[in-house]
Amino acid sequence: MGLTDIGEFGFIRRVRRGCLIREAGVVRAIGDDAAAVAGDPGQLTLVTTDLLVERVHFLRESITGVELGHKSLAVNLSDIAAMGGTARDAFISLAIPEDCSIEFLDAFYDGMKALAAEFDVNILGGDTTRSKQDLVVNIAVIGSVPEPQMLLRSGAAPGDIIVSTGFLGDSRAGLHLVLNHIATETPAFRALRRAHVLPKPYLREGRFLAGTGAVTAAIDTSDGLSSDIRHIAEESGVGVRLYADRIPISDHLTAFCRGMNSDPVDWALSGGEDYTLLCTVTPDSIEPVCRRYKEKYASPLYRIGEVIEAKNMEIVQPSGEVKPFDVTGWNHFR
Numbered sequence: 379m380g381l382t383d384i385g386e387f388g389f390i391r392r393v394r395r396g397c398l399i400r401e402a403g404v405v406r407a408i409g410d411d412a413a414a415v416a417g418d419p420g421q422l423t424l425v426t427t428d429l430l431v432e433r434v435h436f437l438r439e440s441i442t443g444v445e446l447g448h449k450s451l452a453v454n455l456s457d458i459a460a461m462g463g464t465a466r467d468a469f470i471s472l473a474i475p476e477d478c479s480i481e482f483l484d485a486f487y488d489g490m491k492a493l494a495a496e497f498d499v500n501i502l503g504g505d506t507t508r509s510k511q512d513l514v515v516n517i518a519v520i521g522s523v524p525e526p527q528m529l530l531r532s533g534a535a536p537g538d539i540i541v542s543t544g545f546l547g548d549s550r551a552g553l554h555l556v557l558n559h560i561a562t563e564t565p566a567f568r569a570l571r572r573a574h575v576l577p578k579p580y581l582r583e584g585r586f587l588a589g590t591g592a593v594t595a596a597i598d599t600s601d602g603l604s605s606d607i608r609h610i611a612e613e614s615g616v617g618v619r620l621y622a623d624r625i626p627i628s629d630h631l632t633a634f635c636r637g638m639n640s641d642p643v644d645w646a647l648s649g650g651e652d653y654t655l656l657c658t659v660t661p662d663s664i665e666p667v668c669r670r671y672k673e674k675y676a677s678p679l680y681r682i683g684e685v686i687e688a689k690n691m692e693i694v695q696p697s698g699e700v701k702p703f704d705v706t707g708w709n710h711f712r
């Protein structure tokens with residue numbers, strides 16, 4: 379069954395169930411010309427959007443509907459997390475080609491709704507239209523953050539400690555498996571593919587970190603460690619020194635790289651779409667912040683380097699040798 383069989387309004391009727399997760403503050407949800415929501419006093423409104431185009435950002439034959447729905451929403455939630463915010467409402471716009479089945483779209487909404495329910499996010503509207511060939515997904519998410527707690531990319535100061543909330547490089551390895559049609563039969567390969575198609579948005583962790591008052595800058599890792607940390611360095615007017623042997627590498631990525639005869643640190647630096655949070659933390663607060671974080675989330679904040687005054691992008695090798703970052707990780711942003 380395709381969209382032409384049920385029409386746009388049939389499609390909306392079909393997917394709107396389960397879209398309203400949290401009724402408080404919602405004056406009008408799906409079904410009017412615009413959604414209407416009440417904002418909380420003292421909070422800034424955060425808005426982020428993301429566009430995913432078939433064959434540019436995903437291959438429809440290599441991802442399930444549930445996975446695509448999860449990922450499309452997760453990348454937006456991750457941007458709210460990187461601002462220290464709480465995600466509130468999502469708006470979903472789709473351009474749908476004729477060969478995209480209703481079953482795939484149902485699964486897409488199932489994946490999105492499951493993640494939305496986990497993080498108390500409403501789906502309050504969007505738009506649907508026909509596409510000649512590729513599936514196009516545009517999601518906008520609105521969030522909120524107490525104004526003094528908002529995390530920005532600017533604000534990192536020399537001496538601050540750089541931390542990541544999770545492993546780096548797994549998603550890029552998962553993408554490699556997908557693009558090269560490599561079977562994901564081993565637990566390691568399954569985990570890497572999963573990291574790529576089902577990324578975890580660090581919303582709760584971002585909110586906690588913002589609440590500590592000790593985080594001076596933050597970003598989510600969407601383009602790869604070297605590129606994303608460079609955004610913080612540029613916006614803050616500082617440099618960074620990373621330590622190769624402190625970059626968190628999963629056992630799965632280690633196993634993958636052994637087979638590829640490559641260095642997992644390179645995958646972490648030039649990879650992307652891990653959607654961990656990269657933060658800089660004031661040195662006098664780093665111990666208590668890391669301790670409380672670990673107690674709360676049963677997972678460490680990985681300390682991967684420090685902010686330096688000289689505007690260099692350096693990595694310290696296990697041998698002690700200091701090298702500039704590999705240019706390939708971020709050069710395409712110039």
Ligand SMILES: [Mg+2]
Nearest residue numbers: 457460598600
């Ligand atoms: Mg981002």
